[in-house]
């Protein structure tokens with residue numbers, strides 16, 4: 265049953281993306297108008313210098329430039345996106361696990377229309393799973409529920425150079441090829457197992473006015489497979505529907521969407537009921553899909569784990585290693601309601617209480633903290649979906665422009681689509 269539902273979601277998401285795939289908007293660049301030149305990287309070949317010598321690796325990711333026209337027709341280029349993700353390499357301290365790198369801030373880029381040469385220097389955030397395994401998570405002092413495990417991250421200083429066609433004009437039609445290389449050096453250290461990364465790539469770029477950011481979701485259920493009538497994940501489709509709807513409200517501010525993979529099944533009934541954070545961590549270790557945020561759905565958790573997490577939690581928030589663990593009880597809170605100590609909405613109710621729970625956890629996967637301040641993660645808006653609610657009631661049914669703008673994860677890749685929603689709160 266779960267598998268059928270999961271596949272339907274997948275098909276619906278794929279159909280949505282395919283239906284709008286032809287809608288790349290191209291045209292002539294008017295003064296003041298900004299175009300994006302974007303592309304998705306695949307199989308970029310890299311040398312990663314670790315604490316035990318050089319390793320070969322491949323990266324995928326996304327690259328994006330924003331190009332505007334100043335007075336006198338002068339073009340101004342910015343590097344606005346350089347997401348790089350790899351399955352990882354071995355180091356002296358163990359396997360790195362998924363590596364994720366993303367720009368710390370957009371930077372100016374130089375492009376010569378005469379030679380086609382492009383260059384930019386940047387600072388990026390570097391994270392790999394081994395950092396979490398060795399260093400654990402940061403203490404954020406969040407109020408009420410502890411559903412957010414923020415990782416330690418490192419910094420790299422980098423340089424991108426490469427060749428584009430000569431005489432490029434924003435908004436032109438057709439594919440553009442960019443042959444480039446990226447060099448990055450560790451600049452702020454937590455673990456220091458990766459020291460330098462050098463990669464070369466060739467990527468196809470397109471001009472677009474409004475890019476769509478897509479985050480891939482990998483549902484993971486407990487059971488023998490799609491035909492297992494007792495498999496977990498019964499709440500997933502409904503929770504995901506609300507997540508699509510909530511983040512679809514970003515439309516006018518930011519084009520953001522989710523693409524849902526077919527479920528993966530972990531055939532081990534010991535995970536049906538999670539009794540501790542350690543058991544949840546063991547479950548997280550069972551599935552790694554390097555280009556997606558895994559959403560593990562168990563049947564239920566012990567009362568103490570349910571009440572401290574609010575029934576679900578996100579680890580490694582804002583990184584390519586982000587994973588969510590939650591339960592089918594989000595839509596079947598037992599009566600009488602088990603968690604009465606933290607209940608910001610007043611009385612504790614039971615039943616199908618938390619339809620926006622996954623939308624909230626995906627906000628954490630997208631780097632957003634509980635409001636108001638991010639403590640190193642991105643800021644979110646008071647009273648919005650990112651407000652914690654515990655297990656006894658739902659997160660607020662309100663999206664904000666700030667949440668939409670600040671949402672980020674190195675796994676975001678470029679899709680194409682039409683975004684029509686409007687946030688409920690303007691900042």
Ligand SMILES: [Zn+2]
Pocket residue numbers: 411412624628634650651652
């Ligand atoms: Zn939360």
